[in-house]
Amino acid sequence: MTGPAIFFEEVNERQGVFHRRAILLGTFAGLGLTAMGGRLAYLQLFQTQRYERLSTSNQFNFKLMPAPRGVIVDRNGAVLAANRPNFRLLVVRDKGVDAEATLKTLANYVPLDDVRQRRLLKDINSAPRRAPVSVMEDMSWEQFSAISVRAPELVGVTADMGEVRVYPHGGAFAHVIGYVAKVNREDISLTGPNADPILLHPGFRMGKQGVEKAFDLELRGRPGARKVEVDANGREVRHHDEGDITPEPGAEIQLTLDVDVQNRALEVFGEESGGAVVMDCRTGDIICMTSAPSFDANRFVRGLTSAEYRGLAGFERKPMLDKCLSGLYPPGSTFKTMTALAILEAGIDPEARVSCGGGMNFGGRYFHCHKKGGHGSQNLHEAIKNSCDTYFYSMSLRVGPDRIAQAARAFGLGQIFDIGIPGQKRGIVPDRAWKKRYFAKNVDQQPWWPGENLSYAIGQGYLQVNCLQLAVMTARLANGVKALNPRLVRSVGGKELPKGSEAPDLPFLREHIDRVRAGMGAVTEAGGTAFRASQLGLGDILMAGKTGTAQVRNYDKGGSRGKGGVWHLRDHGLFVAYAPVDAPRYAMAVIVQHGMGGSTAAAPRAREIMRTTLLKDPELRARIVKPLPMPEIVPDIELDNIPNPTTIERIAAAAGGPA
Amino acid sequence: MTVSALTRPGERDRLIVKLSEIDWLFVLVLCLIAGTGSLMLFSIAGSSWTPWSAAHAMRFGICVVLMIALAVMDIRVWFALAYPIYGLGVLLLIAVELVGDVRLGAQRWLSIGSFSFQPSEVIKVGIVLALARLYHGVPAQRAQLSWWLFIPAAMIAVPVLLVAHQPDLGTAMLIAMTGGAIVVLAGLSWKVIASAIFGVLAVIPPYVLFGMHEYQRQRVLTFLDPETDPSGSGYHILQSMIALGSGGLLGKGYGLGSQSQLNFLPEKQTDFIFATLAEEFGFVGCVSVLILYGAAIFMALRTSYLSHSHFGRLAAAGVTATFTLYVMINGAMVMGLAPVVGVPMPMLSYGGTVMLTVMIGFGLIQSVRVHRYSEVTSGKGSFV
The missing domain is CATH 3.40.710.10 (DD-peptidase/beta-lactamase superfamily)
Known part of the structure; x- marks a missing residue:
């Protein structure tokens, strides 16, 4: 229809329309870029503070640290329940963590046989992502340091030091003091003290029986926190000391029990079954239960x-x-x-x-x-x-x-x-x-x-x-x-409870x-x-x-x-x-x-x-252990009359023999 | 070299003349943008050339060479290849529909041996070339308002529908808008433009409600109110805006963007790289980069203005429109002004396919510039 479209020919309508509309396109582009600049100005110049706050709350996290649990002592201060350090080895399930290979590597440093490895692998795979699974508790210091040194190569492995409850007298106080154990799902409530997020901490233990249960809140103390920088996956990147909140240890509880009487009582029962309670009949204190x-x-x-x-x-x-x-x-x-x-x-x-x-x-x-x-x-x-x-x-x-x-x-x-x-x-x-x-x-x-x-x-x-x-x-x-x-608990955190004689x-x-x-x-x-x-x-x-x-x-x-x-x-x-x-x-x-x-x-x-x-x-001991009567000192030899050595020698010489 | 050299047929075919006519300032701008991209990728990787930064720079280098090679290629070769490239693109889209790989829930990739690519990229260039060629031989009246317009409309609709069916809504929109831009630039009647705009506006809400896939609808609804679902689909937008806003005037400093360094920012090396830039270099850095983009757009548009052939004009303007749309859509998305669609920031984002497409497009623009005085036949009856 048209001839060859040589450029000379085309000073025409098409070109004119194009030129006008190209300018229009350019204008649109310019407007668009200006609008973007405006939006940037709004976000970056006027809303900065708000977004900086959001950015900081993304970046920093407080990780809870359980407080040392309160110590329980007997009436004389002997320790009945305390905490000891526990070196734990934890493996976490996460992206890029091959749990099986990790466990194999770990077996070089700590004893992990095949059966245990298989069971742990199952535990790790069924645990929620990034929830650490304890692979080994109570590592020796040598094991702990061997793992810690290699930590950078071992992805998903952490060795940490927690505290674990210890009852030095084993069974004698088991019923009175009870014990602590891992938090169950049923223990967590939506409100009240058991809604505390510290309950979700893998190292946290809760009182399940006896004094440990009854005074759980007092013994818990106030958890502290570590300020850490985390990435989007919640992984810890850096630790900021200056932001840490130190935990407040739990209250010490003193019981009226006596460790020796209690131990003796368990001993005398031998194979038999039963109970023994001793009370101070002036104060009502329970000495033994x-x-x-x-x-x-x-x-x-x-x-x-x-x-x-x-x-x-x-x-x-x-x-x-x-x-x-x-x-x-x-x-x-x-x-x-x-x-x-x-x-x-x-x-x-x-x-x-x-x-x-x-x-x-x-x-x-x-x-x-x-x-x-x-x-x-x-x-x-x-x-x-x-x-x-x-x-x-x-x-x-x-x-x-x-x-x-x-x-x-x-x-x-x-x-x-x-x-x-x-x-x-x-x-x-x-x-x-x-x-x-x-x-x-x-x-x-x-x-x-x-x-x-x-x-x-x-x-x-x-x-x-x-x-x-x-x-x-x-x-x-x-x-x-x-x-x-009767009174079993003498004081909680240094505050004495009312005596039984009141x-x-x-x-x-x-x-x-x-x-x-x-x-x-x-x-x-x-x-x-x-x-x-x-x-x-x-x-x-x-x-x-x-x-x-x-x-x-x-x-x-x-x-x-x-x-x-x-x-x-x-x-x-x-x-x-x-x-x-x-x-x-x-x-x-x-x-x-x-x-x-x-x-x-x-x-x-x-x-x-x-x-x-x-x-x-x-x-009473004073009444039983009467002092022996002192023997009367009778001065039967006059001190002046003791012959001195030279005199003896002289006498010996006079006798005509060697001394 | 002077412009007059280009007007002399013997002279203008010499390679040295052609090379000297390439818009080197434009190339410099592109280098600055791609260099910024490499810089950001280095930072995101934790001050490391791997995995992204070096690859990005290298790819760009190869693409610049390719662009120059394409720039000196005769405009008539482009002209002759216009329909074949378009045809190939459509065929590939049909192929992907039949045998394509499903990645991330959408069928977008085609594998040939170990090499896989997205045919939608081919059609982006193809649609520009084909429409430019189509309009090249058409008088103004037809382009303005006539039954003939159904031909370009169909040429746009076929790839758009194929891509939308993958489903890749972002690319489909991009192709549709590129095609639309060429049709408008070619002189479409304002009446048609106005009624088309109204038509589209009327269709969008029912489409969002009934025609979209669930994830697409979710994205759109989230965009309208990002904070309803801060950990789900609103997460991307919210984190991106936090990165932007917390950057402030001068940014947190190079390599110190907590949002990107700590992975809060999703797709930080590709679609959301602009947010990383904003976080680490602040308002000043962002505006500088936007000015570079503006300059590139302006220079590309000016090239189309200079062309003496209608094919050249429309092709260059079409590529410019695509490029502009990329920048606008990505920018708007990062700033929380548009829903999250997988459109990267060209030259800045990591990713070979888009860079290749864009640089081929720029090769075309430079070819138009170098050959702005060349005669281009109407091409009737010739497909090669």
């Missing part, structure tokens, strides 16, 4: 293997159960002290006598006394001394359950004490009102049958107490005036209490039920007590009467005691689960624990 058998709390810190856990959970003697607080037992004859008080309160003459012929008939049933041939004529004092069941059977019918319950409650039975740690079981102190409530749905069972008084009086029947309650009962008897409360007086006549105490004194004298087993061997310091043998089933169906046979059907052996008799200082209760007899199983153990306790008391 041991449950046997025990377990090593250090293993819980490290994490139990499933075999270990099954072993502990499946053992018949229940090592994980705190038998001082959570185990409930019929108090048996140790309860006769309470029945005796109730008898005196009821206005019955303590000299009134009951004749024991080996038991008594009541309601068509024969109630045995523990002595087959009977004790003969017994008054209150003798009945306590001999633990005569018949006397208490007979008297209980005159006293009734409500009076007995009143005495028992006044002395702490059926009560939960505020000792700072959880796990106490209340037990049962029955009376008429209790029975009505208990059998609310079964009207026929509601009335209190007179026959029930008989077993109540000797500490059987519905009655159930724990070891701590028995110790409190004994301590109140021994104190005689105050309704002492309590109201007992609502009983001193005279009545003294009568019961006299009976308890007789128990450990010649002829008493625990004479042999309770000799302290500490000179004039004597122990008063009361034995108890509690049956765990009805003997009517025959069998060995709880003196043998299958372990879990044997009688419990109990013993409550206080010493010294003349000025009571310490009270205690010992329960030997299925130990068969109070005087045979419990009393000898109580004696050993009491001995240790008394010997730790400086005042």
Whole structure:
């Protein structure tokens, strides 16, 4: 259509339009660039501060550091729970980290066999990205430094120093102090102290039992933080010392326990199962609270293997159960002290006598006394001394359950004490009102049958107490005036908690209490039920007590009467005691689960624990360890008359021989 | 050499004359931009030539040689190759549709042996050449308003739809806008332009809502309000704006950009390299680079202005339009003014394909400049 488009020809419309529109395009481009310049000016000149702030918050991060956990000490300052350094080796799953090859390399420096490598590889691959997985704990210093030196080549590997909880006394305090362990998902809450992000820190451990749990917040302290520069993946690039926040260590907790008594108590239990509680009967301080058998709390810190856990959970003697607080037992004859008080309160003459012929008939049933041939004529004092069941059977019918319950409650039975740690079981102190409530749905069972008084009086029947309650009962008897409360935690972070002696007086006549105490004194004298087993061997310091043998089933169906046979059907052996008799200082209760007899199983153990306790008391020790009388110095030789050497030589020479 | 030399047919075919006619100032500007790119890449890699900086500089060097070679190539060779290149581009786009690799969820790559490339790059040059050639033999009235316009419209629509189907929305838009720019420059009636603009504006919202892939829609919606999703798709825009804003007037200093050095900035070596520049050199550095881009655009546009052949004019202007669009889209994206589309900052960003395409385009522009007085036939009946 058109000819060859030579440039001369084309001073035409097309060129003109193009030129105009090219200028337009240029204008648009210029406007666009100007707009960009304007936008840059807005962002970079006017909004700088805002974006600088955002940039800084991108760049810097605070990494939490757990605070050293508070130390737990005994009443003399001996360490019961502390922290020790722990060199850990961590491997992190992240981009560019070949976990398998890394583990192979690490095996050159630390012992990692193939089985463990495979298991760790699985752990690492299932862990969230960048969450470090602990490959090795408790490395030696040599291993730690070998890894640290090679750290730059080992991508994704960090060796750090954390702290780990250590319980130097292993099992003796396991139930009271408890243990710490890794935080579970369930432990984390959305609000409150357990929403703290420190819980997510891999080195953080949380109190799971006992004092560690009850005082977890105080022991935790305030975590610190490290100011670090991080990249977009959260990896630490640099550390800025000047921005660090130093952690505030957790509060020190001092318990009233005594490490030696506690250890001795666990020792004397040997293979047996049970609990022992010793209290200072002037202040209410718990000197010893041991449950046997025990377990090593250090293993819980490290994490139990499933075999270990099954072993502990499946053992018949229940090592994980705190038998001082959570185990409930019929108090048996140790309860006769309470029945005796109730008898005196009821206005019955303590000299009134009951004749024991080996038991008594009541309601068509024969109630045995523990002595087959009977004790003969017994008054209150003798009945306590001999633990005569018949006397208490007979008297209980005159006293009734409500009076007995009143005495028992006044002395702490059926009560939960505020000792700072959880796990106490209340037990049962029955009376008429209790029975009505208990059998609310079964009207026929509601009335209190007179026959029930008989077993109540000797500490059987519905009655159930724990070891701590028995110790409190004994301590109140021994104190005689105050309704002492037990105290386990002496101070938290240097602040002392109220003493157990800041309590109201007992609502009983001193005279009545003294009568019961006299009976308890007789128990450990010649002829008493625990004479042999309770000799302290500490000179004039004597122990008063009361034995108890509690049956765990009805003997009517025959069998060995709880003196043998299958372990879990044997009688419990109990013993409550206080010493010294003349000025009571310490009270205690010992329960030997299925130990068969109070005087045979419990009393000898109580004696050993009491001995240790008394010997730790400086005042009493002074009474025991009397200084030897100094020999009189008789000056039999006059100093002036001693011949001097030269004189001797002269005499020898005079004698005509060599010196 | 004087302009008169170019008007003498014997003289102007000498290589030395051609070389002297290349716009060396323009080449210098390109070198400055690419040099800045290499500088930034060195910083991003943590003061290291590898992996990006040296490669970038080397590629640019090769591309400059290529550009010069293309510049001295006769404009009539370009003219003759216009349709074949376009045709090849379309064929490759169809091929990629059938046998292309899927990378990052889109089918954009074609592999021949160990060498893989994006056919959409070929069509970027192809569309410019083909449209310039098409308009070269067409009188003003037709270009203004006639049924004939359906031919260029179809030539634009075919590659745009193919690329959009990959889906690579950014490139599709770029091709469409390049084609549109040529059609407008060639003298399209204002009525058509106005109605087209209104039409597009009317179509966009329903397209965003119903016609887009989920990730595309997400990007658009995020762009409208980046802080709704700061760790998801808003992350790119937000981090880029933080890098820009925290740079301030003079920047944090070379190698000290925390956003880029610590990887908060995504795609810092490619699409978001301008943000790195902004962070480390601040407002002053950014404006300097923008001025360089402005200069390049101005010089390229002036070349098209000088051409005496319609083919030359439109081809040079078309390439300039593509280049300008790259700069605008990337700039707007980095500054949080446009959604995140995978369009790099030409010459500054790391990446061989785009640099090659752009430099081939600049080779064409220089060829237009060198041959601005050459006669170009209407080319009727000749495809070679």
